[in-house]
Amino acid sequence: MALHPGLKALLHIKDRSTSQWILSDGSGDEVTMNASEIEEGQEVGEEIEVFLYRNRQGGISATPMIPHILPSEYGWAKVLKISPREGAVVDIGTTREVYVLPADLPPVQELWPAQGDHIFMTLRTDRYGDLYGRLATEEKVLELYERAPAEVYNKDLKARAYRLLPVGSFMLSVPENYRVFVHESEREAEPRLGEEKTVRIIDVKDDGTLNGSLLPRKQERLSDDAEEILRYLENAGGQMPFTDKSSPDEIMEMFGMSKAAFKRALGRLYKERRIVQEDGWTKLLG
Numbered sequence: 683m684a685l686h687p688g689l690k691a692l693l694h695i696k697d698r699s700t701s702q703w704i705l706s707d708g709s710g711d712e713v714t715m716n717a718s719e720i721e722e723g724q725e726v727g728e729e730i731e732v733f734l735y736r737n738r739q740g741g742i743s744a745t746p747m748i749p750h751i752l753p754s755e756y757g758w759a760k761v762l763k764i765s766p767r768e769g770a771v772v773d774i775g776t777t778r779e780v781y782v783l784p785a786d787l788p789p790v791q792e793l794w795p796a797q798g799d800h801i802f803m804t805l806r807t808d809r810y811g812d813l814y815g816r817l818a819t820e821e822k823v824l825e826l827y828e829r830a831p832a833e834v835y836n837k838d839l840k841a842r843a844y845r846l847l848p849v850g851s852f853m854l855s856v857p858e859n860y861r862v863f864v865h866e867s868e869r870e871a872e873p874r875l876g877e878e879k880t881v882r883i884i885d886v887k888d889d890g891t892l893n894g895s896l897l898p899r900k901q902e903r904l905s906d907d908a909e910e911i912l913r914y915l916e917n918a919g920g921q922m923p924f925t926d927k928s929s930p931d932e933i934m935e936m937f938g939m940s941k942a943a944f945k946r947a948l949g950r951l952y953k954e955r956r957i958v959q960e961d962g963w964t965k966l967l968g
Contacts (some may be wrong), residue, residue: 685711687736687811688753693744695720695728705732705744715744719777735778736811749774751805756818756826758800758842758856761876770795772803772815780805782815788846788875799876802844802854818844820852827854827861829890834860834883841881841894843873853881853894861891868895907939907947912956912966920966925959 685691685707693705693713702714713734724730732744751757751774759772762779770782782801787794795801802823803815818826823844841862845852850865851873862881866872873879873896885893898906914937915922924932926948930941937944948964951957958965 684709685713685734685742686807687734687742688805688807688813689734690731690748690752691734691744692729692731695724695726695730697726705730713742713744715746719746721746733776735776735813736807740810742811745777747776749776749805751775751803753805753807756802756804756822759803759815761795761797761799761801763797764794766791770801770815772801774805774815778813780813780815782817786815786817793846793872793874795874795876799874800842800856800878801876802842820845823852823854823861826859827891828859830855830858830860830883830886830892832886834892835886837883838880839883839894840878842878843875846872846875851896853879855881855892862894863891864894864896868893868897870897907937907943908950910937910939911944911947911951911964915957915964915966921963923963925962925964927962 691707693707695703696706696712697704698717701717703717703720704712705715706712715732730746731748732746733748734742734744737743751759759774762771762773764770768781769784769787771779772782774780782803801815802818804818806814806816808814839855839860841853841855843851843853848866850863851869853862853864854860855862864881879896881894881896882899883892884895924936926945933939933941933944948957955967958967
């Protein structure tokens with residue numbers, strides 16, 4: 683048969699039965715399409731572009747909803763649900779959902795995508811004509827990524843993980859399609875496949891690829907330290923016998939931070955008029 687599942691085709695509307703339209707390529711090959719999918723005003727004899735897929739009876743059907751991902755074409759597919767046995771069910775923009783099989787997902791199930799994540803992939807068909815998702819390889823990403831300008835240095839980008847390795851996470855920014863590598867030392871936890879994160883760009887390389895970090899900036903870390911001190915004060919009744927004169931060992935034992943970090947956080951709280959230090963005590967204001 684000349685008409686193959688997984689491909690687009692330009693066919694003629696040949697005839698209509700009660701619930702289906704018959705489409706033909708003009709050489710004798712025919713497929714069916716649900717009558718509800720014909721647009722109002724379309725008639726027998728007109729030409730229509732469709733996407734072909736293997737139906738549940740084993741034959742080939744057509745739909746005018748052309749997916750945004752096709753065999754040899756790559757794009758983001760939204761994860762609709764996850765099944766430990768069947769893998770990820772994804773939306774490619776047509777009437778048929780597609781599976782990404784467990785064998786194609788990370789070996790550690792905790793790193794599988796979750797509902798709402800997006801997988802960068804293409805389509806493949808098995809020997810029966812059933813459609814499946816195939817993850818983009820590193821070689822393919824190196825063909826498809828966009829070169830990033832120097833101006834993105836120290837900027838925040840939204841990016842999704844497409845390849846996971848112990849040494850780090852490989853991500854693509856959206857919507858720019860910049861390639862970002864996050865070394866394992868620049869993350870607190872490994873992102874899931876397809877998970878979207880905010881990445882801070884720490885290097886723009888000569889080939890236009892990027893190095894990124896999932897760790898907070900220095901001033902954001904200071905804010906975290908300050909919040910921890912505030913929580914301690916609130917739980918301690920609004921005052922504590924620790925100040926910027928306390929010993930490094932006392933501070934490390936009680937707060938798990940260096941004295942320098944502790945002093946910076948206290949300074950931030952003091953500037954914001956949240957605390958006051960007197961007689962060897964730090965006290966909440968207000």
